[in-house]
Amino acid sequence: MKRIFSGAQPTGGFHLGNYLGALRNWVELQHEYESFFCVVNLHAITIPQDPQELAKKTREVARLYLAAGIDPQVSTIFIQSDVPEHAELAWVLNCMTRISELDRMTQFKEKGRSQRENTGVGLFDYPVLMASDILLYQTDLVPVGEDQKQHLELTRDLAMRFNRDYGETFRIPEPFIPKIGARIMSLSDPAKKMAKSDENPNGSIALLDDADTIRRKLKRAVTDSGTDIRFDETRPALMNLLTIYRLLTEQTPPEIEEHFAGKGYGQLKGELADVVVEFLQPFQERVRGISDEELDSILEMGRERARNEACKTMDEVKTRLGLSGSGAPRN
Ligand code: ATP
Numbered sequence: 122m123k124r125i126f127s128g129a130q131p132t133g134g135f136h137l138g139n140y141l142g143a144l145r146n147w148v149e150l151q152h153e154y155e156s157f158f159c160v161v162n163l164h165a166i167t168i169p170q171d172p173q174e175l176a177k178k179t180r181e182v183a184r185l186y187l188a189a190g191i192d193p194q195v196s197t198i199f200i201q202s203d204v205p206e207h208a209e210l211a212w213v214l215n216c217m218t219r220i221s222e223l224d225r226m227t228q229f230k231e232k233g234r235s236q237r238e239n240t241g242v243g244l245f246d247y248p249v250l251m252a253s254d255i256l257l258y259q260t261d262l263v264p265v266g267e268d269q270k271q272h273l274e275l276t277r278d279l280a281m282r283f284n285r286d287y288g289e290t291f292r293i294p295e296p297f298i299p300k301i302g303a304r305i306m307s308l309s310d311p312a313k314k315m316a317k318s319d320e321n322p323n324g325s326i327a328l329l330d331d332a333d334t335i336r337r338k339l340k341r342a343v344t345d346s347g348t349d350i351r352f353d354e355t356r357p358a359l360m361n362l363l364t365i366y367r368l369l370t371e372q373t374p375p376e377i378e379e380h381f382a383g384k385g386y387g388q389l390k391g392e393l394a395d396v397v398v399e400f401l402q403p404f405q406e407r408v409r410g411i412s413d414e415e416l417d418s419i420l421e422m423g424r425e426r427a428r429n430e431a432c433k434t435m436d437e438v439k440t441r442l443g444l445s446g447s448g449a450p451r452n
């Protein structure tokens with residue numbers, strides 16, 4: 122059975138973009154692939170985090186995976202720092218990654234390069250840790266949003282380089298980027314993606330926002346000129362609202378356009394708020410319904426399954442590199 126691996130950071134408020142661009146697809150793909158879903162807390166510490174808050178968010182993200190429909194009997198859900206092989210492989214891959222390759226990463230350019238003086242080396246190295254996550258599990262497919270495409274290309278390059286220099290070791294993964302929803306835009310600025318790190322909280326709808334907050338944010342969402350409700354590429358703010366509506370209602374664009382014929386932006390925003398609230402309320406109830414004990418046992422099971430697979434790859438990597446230590450042939 123082919124494998125998928127994906128992960129999300131336990132930082133900020135998990136938003137509709139994360140759900141529509143990534144998590145939703147994990148839920149669908151888990152039945153066709155052997156699946157590993159990780160809460161990447163080692164990635165989170167590439168920028169300073171409050172320890173208590175980080176620990177809390179890490180468990181919260183695992184709960185979101187479960188509430189979205191990841192089935193722990195079918196898929197492996199685990200926490201990155203529970204499997205030390207992620208950091209171990211990252212070191213090995215670091216030694217094969219060129220500084221120039223990381224210097225080209227657009228996400229680093231946006232997040233770190235502007236403040237070079239006080240940016241940690243970990244942020245620069247973020248894509249190498251991500252490559253390790255993926256390659257450790259001999260992953261075939263990585264379902265992510267559009268913003269991760271460049272990181273996936275680096276992952277493939279590193280895997281091919283290792284295989285060429287030390288012999289076939291890693292499977293070469295492919296990205297899975299959905300045709301619709303791969304880049305949900307900010308509600309307050311349709312030129313930017315909806316992001317956890319956005320200082321303006323009105324730009325994104327968090328999966329844990331309450332109904333009033335959701336209605337208020339959607340009411341304030343910026344719109345373009347023009348009045349009719351159509352899937353029109355020249356009106357990005359409207360397109361974004363319609364894309365969210367489309368994905369949550371599973372209606373086709375002609376059906377949606379017919380439904381909103383003769384109606385205006387106000388009506389669309391109101392109905393979209395109803396749709397989002399109707400989707401998120403039962404979701405939030407499922408989040409609250411997962412007990413601490415249940416979560417502990419799921420994460421423990423995940424840790425074991427993940428570690429088992431990770432160790433197999435890491436043993437092979439060490440043998441290939443001559444790092445086998447006590448198990449190595451003696452002269
Ligand atoms: P930020 O939102 O601050 O950029 P992030 O992208 O680092 O944070 P993660 O939680 O690590 O957030 O991302 C989880 C998944 O959500 C990734 O697969 C990412 O591609 C996807 N994703 C993030 N933002 C969006 C978006 N606006 N639209 C679609 N997918 C998204």
Ligand code: LTN
Pocket residue numbers: 126127128129130161164250251254255263264265269272
């Ligand atoms: N960089 C990703 C999170 C992430 C990831 C991964 C995604 C870390 N490791 C491995 C897929 C596979 C992000 O969305 N910010």
